[in-house]
Amino acid sequence: MKITREQVEHVARLARLELSDAEKELFTGQLDGILAYVDKLNELDTSGIVPTAHAVPMENAFREDVVTASLGVERALANAPDRSESFFRVPKVIE
Amino acid sequence: MKYQAVIGLEVHVQLLTNTKIFCGCSTRFGAEPNSQTCPVCLGLPGALPVLNRRVVEFAVRAGLATNCAIAPRSIFARKNYFYPDLPKGYQISQYELAICSAGHLDIDVDGETKRIGITRIHMEEDAGKLVHLDTMEAGEKSYVDLNRACTPLLEVVSEPDLRSADEAVAYLKKLHQIVVYLGICDGNMEEGSFRCDANVSLMPVGAGEFGTRAELKNINSFRFVKQAIEYEIERQAEILDDGGKVVQETRLFDPATGTTRSMRGKEEAHDYRYFPDPDLVPLVVSDDWIAEIRGTLPELPDAKKARYTGEFGLPEYDAEVLSASRDIADYFDACVALYPQAKPVSNWVMGEVLRALKEDNRAVADCPVTPRLLTEMLRLVEQGTISGKIAKTVFDEMYKTGKEPAGIVEEKGLVQVSDSGAIEQIIDEVLVANPDNVEQYRGGKEKLFGFFVGQVMKASRGKANPALVNELLLKKLKG
Numbered sequence: 001m002k003i004t005r006e007q008v009e010h011v012a013r014l015a016r017l018e019l020s021d022a023e024k025e026l027f028t029g030q031l032d033g034i035l036a037y038v039d040k041l042n043e044l045d046t047s048g049i050v051p052t053a054h055a056v057p058m059e060n061a062f063r064e065d066v067v068t069a070s071l072g073v074e075r076a077l078a079n080a081p082d083r084s085e086s087f088f089r090v091p092k093v094i095e
Numbered sequence: 096m097k098y099q100a101v102i103g104l105e106v107h108v109q110l111l112t113n114t115k116i117f118c119g120c121s122t123r124f125g126a127e128p129n130s131q132t133c134p135v136c137l138g139l140p141g142a143l144p145v146l147n148r149r150v151v152e153f154a155v156r157a158g159l160a161t162n163c164a165i166a167p168r169s170i171f172a173r174k175n176y177f178y179p180d181l182p183k184g185y186q187i188s189q190y191e192l193a194i195c196s197a198g199h200l201d202i203d204v205d206g207e208t209k210r211i212g213i214t215r216i217h218m219e220e221d222a223g224k225l226v227h228l229d230t231m232e233a234g235e236k237s238y239v240d241l242n243r244a245c246t247p248l249l250e251v252v253s254e255p256d257l258r259s260a261d262e263a264v265a266y267l268k269k270l271h272q273i274v275v276y277l278g279i280c281d282g283n284m285e286e287g288s289f290r291c292d293a294n295v296s297l298m299p300v301g302a303g304e305f306g307t308r309a310e311l312k313n314i315n316s317f318r319f320v321k322q323a324i325e326y327e328i329e330r331q332a333e334i335l336d337d338g339g340k341v342v343q344e345t346r347l348f349d350p351a352t353g354t355t356r357s358m359r360g361k362e363e364a365h366d367y368r369y370f371p372d373p374d375l376v377p378l379v380v381s382d383d384w385i386a387e388i389r390g391t392l393p394e395l396p397d398a399k400k401a402r403y404t405g406e407f408g409l410p411e412y413d414a415e416v417l418s419a420s421r422d423i424a425d426y427f428d429a430c431v432a433l434y435p436q437a438k439p440v441s442n443w444v445m446g447e448v449l450r451a452l453k454e455d456n457r458a459v460a461d462c463p464v465t466p467r468l469l470t471e472m473l474r475l476v477e478q479g480t481i482s483g484k485i486a487k488t489v490f491d492e493m494y495k496t497g498k499e500p501a502g503i504v505e506e507k508g509l510v511q512v513s514d515s516g517a518i519e520q521i522i523d524e525v526l527v528a529n530p531d532n533v534e535q536y537r538g539g540k541e542k543l544f545g546f547f548v549g550q551v552m553k554a555s556r557g558k559a560n561p562a563l564v565n566e567l568l569l570k571k572l573k574g
Contacts, residue, residue: 010366014175014366014368016177053170053192053371053377054170054371054373054375054376054377055373056376058376059168059376059377059378059379060376060377060378060379061145061146061375061376062145062146062147062148062151063119063145063146063147063148064147064148064149065112065113065114065147065148065149065150066113066114066119067113067114067119067120067121068114068118068119068120068133069119070120070121070130070131070132070133071132071133071134071137072130073127073128073129073130076129076130076132076133076137076241077129084236084238085128086127086128086129086130086240087128087129087226087238087239087240088129088179088238088239088240088241089236089237089238089239090179090236090237090238090239091236091237092227092235092236092237093178093179093225093227093237
């Protein structure tokens with residue numbers, strides 16, 4: 001086994017996901033299968049090959065530093081679950 | 096002190112671009128909350144970031160100015176965590192391949208130069224701003240303004256080469272001066288354009304291994320950096336003295352008390368699961384591009400200082416004051432280009448010019464006495480048209496009105512009197528009016544000479560040529 005149940009619980013907590021016992025069991029097995037599959041890559045010698053950061057063979061997509069129109073406050077806040085004046089309103093964050 | 100402090104700084108430099116790092120929203124400070132947002136910086140599904148070319152130029156400028164190697168190829172990574180000021184649930188940053196690395200800055204502390212390593216400089220986006228207003232529903236809620244989200248930052252990470260709060264402040268000031276000189280940051284610490292986190296640990300003097308460090312946050316002035324680090328050194332020393340262990344943690348500096356306090360609770364989130372951002376293609380900076388950017392670098396403070404003391408022969412103090420900010424240095428350089436006598440120019444810039452601007456709270460670039468006006472006035476002094484004393488009057492008038500110095504001299508009748516006949520006449524009048532003093536002087540009280548000079552200058556309303564007054568007065572009194 002590559003993946004432990006504790007690792008699944010840790011990753012779920014970091015992603016703020018609440019999983020049932022059955023789901024934890026299921027995902028542990030599935031993630032383990034995926035990792036075992038990807039592990040096949042280790043059969044190849046990849047030393048001296050630059051890690052792939054991007055699947056598309058492209059580089060340097062730039063924009064110029066020119067201001068374009070913003071959405072405007074009303075449209076920016078249109079889908080907000082809660083707002084107050086021009087702010088998004090969220091549960092109190094403790095600093 | 097039995098302990099040696101070991102300090103490293105992480106500085107966030109907000110870049111002076113017109114737009115955000117990955118979208119075209121304005122970065123202007125102080126706008127209505129959420130008015131400068133779009134699908135990209137709001138983190139709406141499907142929106143794609145596109146890199147602002149100017150951010151790369153600014154990062155390379157910073158790297159070159161701090162002696163860094165510029166990576167020919169670098170990539171962006173996602174730093175994953177949840178916080179209400181981070182709408183996407185990740186911050187786009189650089190992780191494995193930063194654009195600049197392995198640089199250094201030289202700082203001067205107590206007359207000694209010390210080299211401080213710069214581990215790396217990388218580009219990243221800022222988060223939004225959380226507002227906690229007591230007036231709004233008594234602290235039940237927090238308020239989110241995403242105008243700042245996606246604002247371009249450079250993070251400059253130093254090596255743990257600093258050994259005291261004073262060294263940390265010297266390093267920070269130097270870095271601040273450089274980014275402002277480069278024109279890539281406005282340097283406004285109160286508005287958060289230049290912010291600093293400090294990693295502080297202690298080890299027994301002579302030990303080879305660093306102790307456990309605390310990370311200090313929220314330090315937004317040079318004074319606070321000194322206070323926060325000094326407090327932290329003392330706090331850790333007390334723990335170690337009592338046989339305790341320093342806990343690795345993030346601590347918040349409180350400017351009101353000058354102390355730091357633990358921010359436990361954010362600790363668990365320190366698993367950021369970085370991975371390359373699939374929305375952004377790799378960044379390749381060619382040698383040609385680097386050369387082009389190098390060509391746009393201004394002369395930096397250290398080079399200016401060296402030129403002022405070397406080529407111009409100015410004292411160390413003058414060079415320091417004149418190179419302290421780019422505005423002052425540019426003004427001074429413009430003056431010397433018009434009137435190549437560095438010392439008189441330096442005296443006037445450091446004296447009258449800076450004094451007047453300070454009283455007026457005005458920027459150097461807005462000085463009504465332009466380099467051309469100042470140097471024309473200096474020429475009038477050199478030619479003997481006006482005395483150094485009258486020059487101050489002319490300067491004040493130029494500062495108030497922006498008029499030409501020659502015009503002011505004529506209009507106000509300030510031309511220096513160098514006609515010996517006219518001066519002799521004034522001297523005679525003064526001597527006649529003060530017979531007692533003349534007698535005392537001739538009786539040996541020679542320090543009264545100054546009194547006579549003063550009287551003659553006063554009678555001429557400051558216009559008499561002082562050298563001539565001295566010469567003629569001496570002749571008359573002795574004669």
